Amino acid sequence: MCPTIQKDIVNCFAEELVKSVIEEMGHDVFGLLVDESADVSDKEQMAVVFRFVDKRGMVKERFMSITHVSDTASSSLKAAIDSLFAKYGLSIKKVRGQGYDGASNMRVLEYIEIEGAEDLKRSQACGLLKTNGNLSMVLQRRDQDILNAMDLVNSTKRQLQKFRDDGWNSLMNRVSSFCEEHDIEKVDMEKDFVDSRRPRNKKTGVSNMHHYKVNCLFAVLDLQLQEFNDRFNEVNTELLICASSLSPIDSFTEFDHSKFMRLSKFYPDDFTHGEYISLEQELDIYIDNVRNDERFTHLKCLGELARMLVETRKNMSHPLVYRLLKLVLILHVATATVERCFSAMKIVKSHRRNRIGDxxxxxxxxxxxEKVVFLSITNETVMKRFQDMKTRRVVL
Structure with missing residues (x-):
């Protein structure tokens, strides 16, 4: 019943769980997802999640730690990450991708949409939330791979561009129908636009048509399209184009020998010169093998390909191809897992338990x-760790 003993027992379970996750990773490469948020007592907490491919070819995202940081400066976050890696004997050289969440920016957008001082800013925030919010929800699956994500992003870009080019008239028709249905006075698009925050006798010099079409609609759409283009520059785009050669869809129709080799060049620390030569020789055998195996016929994504390679033990026959596949799979798509951790933090550290220690x-x-991993921890291992923590009056 002693609080100190209870905390020791919980600590033993947590340490055994993290140890199990590290063993699950197999000391292989992984992606790092980090975010920070204040808890109910206004202490800044940094959450860390690892993304990796386990020994069965499954893509996993595991919560590793939440750490109190004095501030949100990059140096403080880096120091906390270094401390975590040192504690568990992990090497930063194994990290192949880093993700830092932007969901907090969405909450900033929600505030601007309602409280923004400028009409243009409110319109932009509203448009960004409606368009990117739906895309964000789709991308939040833990096993979502980068190729499917890029397909969704490209589809969104095409729809945005199509709406910018041809969507104004259809939008006005829907607005007109809505006004008629609810007996709302329609805005005369040919009249001068009047800013409600300015004196009514002060003209703006632009028509309603120009304001709503150019200043509002086009401004929001251009902002979104520019953001997509900025996020996916030439280097990122080339990486993703090369990664498409891994796709198993339609019996590996996207396979391209030269793209495969270019993709491997993005990971100079993972392939020696000799392995580059071996990979080039391995590719033709690999593609012939999987195309003629019915078990690989109906695969839809990279995650399914990795699992099937392990299940059929072809990962042993084509180790360099499988290594490259894992490197692509650990590229993070979203950091929704980290946000879920903060949601859980509100349950554990509530207003009634706001003095809980770090x-x-x-x-x-x-x-x-990590309930699933937690259930796999045996009482015997916890008892041993508990006994070894310090000298006890009673031997368990």
Whole structure:
């Protein structure tokens, strides 16, 4: 019943759980997802999630730690990450991707949509939330791979461009129908636009048509399209184009020998010169093998391909191809897992338990969030760790 003993027991479970996750990773490469948020007591907390491919070819995202940081400066976050890696004997050289969440920016957008001082800014925030919000929800699957994500992004870009080019008239027709249905006075698009925050006798010099079409609609759409283009520059785009050669869809129709080799060049620390030569020789055998195996016929994504390669043990026959596949799979698509961790933090550290200590909070969250791994931890291993922590009056 002693609080100190209870905290020791929870800590033992948490440490055994993290140890199990590290063993699940197999000391292989992984992606790092990080975010920070204030808890109910206004202490800044940094959450860390690892994305990796396990020994069965499954893409996993595991919560590793939540750590109190003095501030949100990059140096403070880096120091906390270094401390975590040192504690568990992990090497930063194994990290092949980093993700830092932008969901907080969406909450900023929600505020601007309602409270924004400028009509243009409110319109932009509203448009960004409606368009990118739907895309964000689709991308939040833990096993979503980068190729499917890019297909969704490209589809969204095409729809935005199509709406910018041809969507104004259809939008006006829907607005007109809505006004008629609800007996609302229609805006005369040919009249001068009047800013409600300015004196009514002060003209703006633009028509309603220009204001709503150019200043509002086009401004929002151009902002979104520019943001997409900025996020996916030439280097990122080439990486993703090359990664498409891994796709198993339609019996590997996207396979391209030269793209495959260019993709491997993005990972100079993972392939020696000799392995580059071996990979080039391995590719023709690999593609012939999987195309003539019925078990690979109906695969739809990279995750399914990785699982099937392990299941059929072809990952042993084509180890370099499988290594490249894993490197692409650990590229993060979204950091929704980190946000879910903060949602769980509100359950563990509530207003009634707002004085819970940092270590105890971390241990409780690790056990609470990773329930599946937690259930696999045996009492015997926990008892041994508990006994070894320090000298006890009673031997368990």
């Amino acid at each position: 270590q105890f909070l971390n241990d409780c969250l690790v056990c609470f969030i």
